[in-house]
Amino acid sequence: MPRPRTHDENLRLKLLDRAGELISADGPKALSLRKLAADVGTSTTAVYSLFGGKTDLVSALYAEGFERFGARMSGVSLTGDPVEDLVRLGVAYRTSALADPHLYAIMFTKSVPGFEPADETSEQARATMAPLEETIRKAVADGVFTDVPPEMITVSCWGLVHGLVSLELNGNLPEEFAVSTAYETALRANASGWLRR
Amino acid sequence: MPRPRTHDENLRLKLLDRAGELISADGPKALSLRKLAADVGTSTTAVYSLFGGKTDLVSALYAEGFERFGARMSGVSLTGDPVEDLVRLGVAYRTSALADPHLYAIMFTKSVPGFEPADETSEQARATMAPLEETIRKAVADGVFTDVPPEMITVSCWGLVHGLVSLELNGNLPEEFAVSTAYETALRANASGWLRR
DNA sequence: AGCGATTGATAACAGTGTTGCGATACGCTG
DNA sequence: CAGCGTATCGCAACACTGTTATCAATCGCT
Numbered sequence: 001m002p003r004p005r006t007h008d009e010n011l012r013l014k015l016l017d018r019a020g021e022l023i024s025a026d027g028p029k030a031l032s033l034r035k036l037a038a039d040v041g042t043s044t045t046a047v048y049s050l051f052g053g054k055t056d057l058v059s060a061l062y063a064e065g066f067e068r069f070g071a072r073m074s075g076v077s078l079t080g081d082p083v084e085d086l087v088r089l090g091v092a093y094r095t096s097a098l099a100d101p102h103l104y105a106i107m108f109t110k111s112v113p114g115f116e117p118a119d120e121t122s123e124q125a126r127a128t129m130a131p132l133e134e135t136i137r138k139a140v141a142d143g144v145f146t147d148v149p150p151e152m153i154t155v156s157c158w159g160l161v162h163g164l165v166s167l168e169l170n171g172n173l174p175e176e177f178a179v180s181t182a183y184e185t186a187l188r189a190n191a192s193g194w195l196r197r
Numbered sequence: 198m199p200r201p202r203t204h205d206e207n208l209r210l211k212l213l214d215r216a217g218e219l220i221s222a223d224g225p226k227a228l229s230l231r232k233l234a235a236d237v238g239t240s241t242t243a244v245y246s247l248f249g250g251k252t253d254l255v256s257a258l259y260a261e262g263f264e265r266f267g268a269r270m271s272g273v274s275l276t277g278d279p280v281e282d283l284v285r286l287g288v289a290y291r292t293s294a295l296a297d298p299h300l301y302a303i304m305f306t307k308s309v310p311g312f313e314p315a316d317e318t319s320e321q322a323r324a325t326m327a328p329l330e331e332t333i334r335k336a337v338a339d340g341v342f343t344d345v346p347p348e349m350i351t352v353s354c355w356g357l358v359h360g361l362v363s364l365e366l367n368g369n370l371p372e373e374f375a376v377s378t379a380y381e382t383a384l385r386a387n388a389s390g391w392l393r394r
Numbered sequence: 395a396g397c398g399a400t401t402g403a404t405a406a407c408a409g410t411g412t413t414g415c416g417a418t419a420c421g422c423t424g
Numbered sequence: 425c426a427g428c429g430t431a432t433c434g435c436a437a438c439a440c441t442g443t444t445a446t447c448a449a450t451c452g453c454t
Contacts, residue, residue: 002418002419002420002421002429002430002431002432002433003418003419003420003430003431003432003433004419004420004432005431005432005433006432006433007432007433027307027310028310029310029311032409032410032411033410033411033412034409034410034411042433042434043433043434043435044411044412044434045413045432045433045434045435046433046434047411048412048413049432049433053411053412054410054411054412105306105307108363108364108367108369109302109306109307109308109363109367110224110302110306110308110367111306111307111308111310113224113225113226113308113310114226114411117368122368122369125369126369126371146386148382149379151371151374151379152379152382152383153383153386155361155364155370155374155379155383156357156361156379156382156383156386156387158360158364159357159358159360159361159363159364159383160353160356160357160360160387161356161360162360162363162364163355163356163357163358163359163360163361163363164352164353164356164360166305166306166356166359166360166363167305167352167355167356167359170305170306170307171314171319172305172319172322172323173352174323174348177348177352182346182348182349182352182353185345185349185353186349186350186352186353186356189343189350189353189387189390189391190353190357190386190387190390191390192390193386193387193388193389193390193391194386194390199398199399199400199401199449199450199451199452200400200401200402200449200450200451201401201450201451202400202401202402203401203402204401204402229440229441229442230441230442230443231440231441231442239402239403240402240403240404241403241442241443242401242402242403242404243402243403244442245443245444246401246402250442250443251441251442251443311442
């Protein structure tokens with residue numbers, strides 16, 4: 001048989017790790033296949049045999065990002081009070097995003113030019129929102145939230161947290177803005193807006 | 198004196214126009230200085246003498262984007278009812294974003310790798326939100342909205358619309374989701390959440 | 395007419411993702 | 425044990441990118 005393969009699962013993980021580091025350090029622009037390969041002691045060919053190309057490598061990072069994200073989201077301890085729980089989930093969302101902002105950028109903004117998430121992985125993205133969906137579904141069923149399709153509230157909450165986090169990461173918020181407290185207040189106000197009156 | 202200059206204001210506008218077209222057609226990745234120069238019948242040097250470089254060209258697009266955006270926002274006819282007005286402004290925001298999504302991407306997501314908005318232009322960005330700020334400031338002063346710093350509400354509303362629009366443009370929303378109506382409902386619920394109780 | 399100076403297109407440079415070639419290094423066969 | 429076959433992977437070529445240095449072209453003035 002041929003020479004022993006070095007493009008194995010181990011190398012795959014090393015590439016993925018290093019790629020994440022490079023992106024986290026200097027942004028998506030700094031992720032070059034040549035530099036990546038040199039850093040882990042292989043050639044650019046490895047990326048092609050293990051992933052398929054640069055966009056597929058990014059796709060793998062995308063998936064990993066959602067895995068971490070989903071873990072944090074489902075790790076939130078819920079109280080049963082919908083408003084309080086939505087706030088908690090929102091805070092966890094922000095914490096996750098701030099933990100690795102560049103992964104977040106890959107997930108939710110088109111920060112790597114050629115990359116478009118595949119439908120399958122895009123499905124995984126929404127699966128991350130399961131705890132949120134469940135909380136809202138229950139609140140509507142219990143008559144605590146107003147009677148609209150739950151997805152409507154889900155998307156609204158998701159939109160709010162995503163928007164606030166995006167603005168923060170993008171540097172669009174005023175300098176002297178007390179982000180943390182304002183963030184929580186906004187979450188609470190938004191959730192309250194869905195209370196049955 | 199030297200040869201007559203052709204790198205003039207006229208060419209500047211043609212470059213800006215064509216750059217916008219290229220980006221709107223195939224995304225930021227498709228904006229190449231060589232192609233751009235060829236399309237308007239000049240050389241890449243023009244971009245350097247007129248703008249300074251590619252990122253500066255993008256910077257000019259960024260500014261133009263905010264100009265259009267600001268025009269649409271301040272063109273909204275207001276009623277005096279804060280909740281209704283926030284909904285109207287939000288709808289105008291979405292309309293603007295959907296009108297030229299790639300310009301929106303330049304403005305609010307880091308869609309062009311090397312580009313970082315300068316502080317000055319970033320200031321212009323927030324100036325666009327003037328109608329929103331004014332509406333909210335008044336509602337708080339009148340005691341219609343709860344008594345928190347107005348910027349807090351402003352950022353919250355901005356975050357919501359920005360988040361929803363981003364998710365929509367990014368393809369993160371479910372296929373069969375009735376975006377328009379859900380969008381309006383979400384805006385109204387969020388605004389209602391700030392009502393004094 | 396010819397000089398001087400400035401303008402702008404051309405071409406070189408360093409970098410990118412991607413692809414095809416070809417040396418490599420092993421198991422199997424003779 | 426020599427040598428073949430073959431899967432594997434590093435290197436180099438290709439086409440492209442933004443950027444910069446060079447240098448020919450082109451005008452007004454002497």
